[in-house]
Amino acid sequence: MAPAVSLANLRQHDGEYPSEVLRAIRLWSQNQEPLAHWLNRARALHGTALRLIVWDDTGYELPWELFWLPDDQQLAVGGGLLGALVAMTRWTTVHDADQHLPRESEHCRGGILGYLHRDMTDDGTVFASYTHRMHREMTSFLDALNGLADPTGLVYMGCHGSYGDTVTRLRLGERTWAEFNGEKMHVLGRDRSLVCLNACHSGRFVDNRAQGEEALRGFAELFLRKGAGGCIVTAGKVGDAEARALVRRLVRDVAAQPQYPVAEKLRVFRARALEEFGPLSAIPSVHRDDGTVDAHGQKRVLRLLYAFMFHFYGHPLTRLQLTAPLLSTGEGSGR
Secondary structure, eight states: OOGGGOGGGBOSSSSBOHHHHHHHHHHHHHTOHHHHHHHHHHHHHHGGGOEEEEEOOSOSOOOGGGOEEOOBTTTTBOOEEHHHHSEEEEEOOOTTSSOOSOOSOOEEEEEEEEEEOGGGGGGGGGGTTSOEEEESSHHHHHHHHHHOOSOEEEEEEESOEEOOSSGGGOEETTEEHHHHHTOOOHHHHHHOOEEEEESTTTTOEEEGGGGTOSOEEEHHHHHHHHTOSEEEEESSOOOSHHHHHHHHHHHHHHHHOTTSOHHHHHHHHHHHHHHHHOOTTOOOOSBOTTSOBOHHHHHHHHHHHHHTOEEEEEOTTOEEEEOOOSSOOSSOSOO
């Protein structure tokens, strides 16, 4: 266990300082020397062709995308953050289904079915040039998810999320985990759509022993079990305007280049954020010399950590190809 390195600890006002979380992740990584050496050997052997799947059922919320790899001169590989160096995905045990590691890549092709909370309507601008049906009410969105006739490549939810220590406290928008679990979601099983949950804590899991099962439950597991071809989720609180803008940029990048796998676009997205941050050797201090908090420095670190907070569950070669409408008719017909 390493609870201090969880990205769920990040808060802008009442949590751990971002620079301290990043330093904690560096120390955690340095303590995993055999693993770091194994990863560097794999990088040296396979180069840019390396694809990594992390199957983590520990429930410890380990930030694998931020795993800190050292330079290795003997292997001739440079160091850095794993998620910016290697195209990687995550996986989890999918319960009540005969589904192990993703064996085949998915080609998620079609239009967009979405739900946007009234606070997040700006997310819809990303999809203006594609065939889309964006809903403002959860009921109409779920009705469409249960039986929309049009091919659906992406299911997108922009809403608030909540997390607690039991599965009954997991929520997306106006629905609980159990309420989502009761939906059939036929569109996912039919089209193997990619699901993107732009919602706080949507990638976190709960140990569900309270309901009598030895299982981790969360929204990523739920949507994969319903048939999703992959799932992009967030590892903590990303509710401010800047974080939502990052999500929109990520989705725009993924949609604009369907020839590239989602995992590769995520790697490039993280690498760009790291480049904008600057050298990892220069992590800002919490306090300035006059004793005041370096708010600007903490914001820089927070922006970097946000970029690594978006996790992808699915096959490393899964791609997304969105369709354009024959005629531009503005916003979709959903409410």
